[in-house]
Amino acid sequence: MTLEEFLDHVNSGRLIEGGSEVHAFMHEASQEALRTLAELNGAYRSPDEVRALLSRLTGREVAESVTVFPPFYSEFGKNLTLGEGVFINMGCRFQDTGGIAIGDGSLIGHGSTLTTLDHAMDPARRADMEPSPVTIGRNVWLGANVTVVPGVTIGDGAVIGAGAVVTKDVPADSVAAGVPARVIRPTGFTG
Template sequence: MDLQEFLDHVDSGRLIEGESAAHEFMHAASQEALRTLAELNGAYRSPDEVRALLSRLTGRNVAESVTVFPPFYSEFGKNLTLGEGVFINMGCRFQDTGGISVGDGSLIGHGSTLTTLNHSMDPARRADMVPAPVVIGRNVWLGAGVTVVPGVTIGDGAIVGAGAVVTKDVPADTVAAGVPARVIRSTGFTAPSSV
């Protein structure tokens, strides 16, 4: 299995069966990501060096307008897309195997976790994983320590309060908070169409 075959597999939402070719590919690819992240997180890196390492991690060019404060963690890297003007604070963990997209101008608070894989409920099949992407729209603000679970979309201009656990979609231009997160009000603004 190659990278494109794997991405096609997970992007279609198909099961990653334990000990399958997809499972083995995922684990091998994670070793490459861990090597890159050890370099990123192991010493001071200039903003340009951080972006170069993120470009290696993701396999795509990361824009000059992107800022990431290490440490930053990702177990796969190759299914992560960062838009223009994205800011990711320290200590964030992105489990991007199932796909994470962060839209232009979005801010991710420190210690936030975005997850894209669920394990099987059946104990005999617990190694099986179901991928589901996380989509963060444009101009979204996730407060510190937010957790977003697989399959969630957060709409443009939304704000998610610190410590929230987001288990279902958050509409555009709303504020969500709590565990589990729920919409508590409108932001009173409409997200701009670009950064």
């Protein structure tokens, strides 16, 4: 299986069956990501070195305007897209196998977790995984320790309060908070 075939599989939302060729490819690719992240997180890295390692992790050029404060964690890397001017604070964990796209100018607070895979509910099939992408719009601000679950889209300009667990889509230009997160008011700004 090639990376392109794997990405076609998960980006179409097809099941990753435990023990399958697709599952094996995912685990093998994870080892490459873990090696890159060990290098990223193992010592001080200049902003340029961080971006170079992120480019290796994602398989695409990361813009000079992107800032990531290590440590940073990703179990796959090759299905992660970072827009211009994205800032990711320390200790974030991205499970990007199912696809994570972060729009221009978005800020991700420290300790935030973005997940894109759900395991099967049937205990006999628990190793099966269903990929669902996470999409973060432009100029979004996730507070510290926000968790975003598979399949969620957060609209442009939205703000997510610290500690929130986002289980449903959040409209543009709104503030959401809580567990589970719910929209509490508009931001007062439209962009």
